[in-house]
Amino acid sequence: MxxxxxxxxxxxxxxxxxxxxxxxxxxxxxxxxxxxxxxxxxxxxxxxxxxxxxxxxxxxxxxxxxxxxxxxxxxxxxxxxxxxxxxxxxxxxxxxxxxxxxxxxxxxxxxxxxxxxxSHEVAAFDDEIEQADDTAIDGWSTAPSDPQALLIREENTRLVHEALAQLPVEFREVLILRELEDMSYRDIAAIADLPIGTVMSRLTRARRKLATLLKARLAAGSAGGSQAAAPMSRQPPEPGPICEGDA
CATH class of the missing domain: 1.10.1740 (Rna Polymerase Sigma Factor; Chain: A)
Incomplete structure (x- = not known):
């Protein structure tokens, strides 16, 4: 892609x-x-x-x-x-x-x-986004192609971009590398300096968070409203460490 x-x-x-x-x-x-x-x-x-x-x-x-x-x-x-x-x-x-x-x-x-x-130039980390619900959503599969398939099927490019921007950086980067850049788990692990198992675990959690955000945005859109995008989470994970909950 x-x-x-x-x-x-x-x-x-x-x-x-x-x-x-x-x-x-x-x-x-x-x-x-x-x-x-x-x-x-x-x-x-x-x-x-x-x-x-x-x-x-x-x-x-x-x-x-x-x-x-x-x-x-x-x-x-x-x-x-x-x-x-x-x-x-x-x-x-x-x-x-x-x-x-x-x-x-x-x-x-x-x-x-x-x-x-x-030098205090960076916005504070968005803890509420970091603590977003990790649970799977009824009717949603967490298969690797789901967020991308939703994008193509519904043509909701803007909604997907807004939802991606709300993800914590450690989740956003692995999704971008996997779903948009079509990179292998091995290459993502090399780029992010993480074990392959951690990359796979982080991708699973990232897809679930993205699905949660997309579901909320789609529901808001179908109700005739528009949900403002939350500020992009800017705080990076240090190269190498495993986030809480990663395998």
Missing amino acids: RSTTASGDTGINWARGRYRAVKPGGATVAEIDSKGGRSRDDAERSRRFQQMALPHLDAAYNLARWLAGNASDAEDIVQEAVMRAFRFFDSFHGESARPWLLAIVRRTWYTEWQRRSS
Whole structure:
């Protein structure tokens, strides 16, 4: 499935349009080629990095957009993450660059959140959303495709986006990676620095919370009302720890 941002737009147009502004290593390939002070090895390294990174920038922006909650911060996060990825590109020896790059995006966002938290720039965690009902809903299955199937079947893109935005970050990120990015449990575990069993448990709880929120919104819509979206939960889980209730 193609990535979809929190605003409903695809991230790939942003990725292709903004990549030259990122300038990994401080210069684009064209600029490197035009400077005699840069070696051909540097230019080749930059080319290889672009070939590796560009196909995954839409996914990187998509993840950053959902984590940060706004486009401006997401762009800053992705640009910083790409700079970091380029800096450590020589240490990458994996088969797939996608989970490696997304893990850097996640870590970059968490670092920025810590900085803002220490300077009181981040909104407080929404405890009421964290304590949302975990119980399954009559008539709803928690099969992996249910939230996505509901989206397609009912064409409620806006409602699903609003419901996703209400989820705590640790639930939202695994849903985005699994349902919108079609990533494997193994790759999600690598990105979030979690055991695979924890990823699966967290996904189950996230789907139940999402179903609860969607049911409430659909009921409000059928009654002719509109339910205002709660503020997006911004507090991140530290990379690695297991949330209470995770297996």
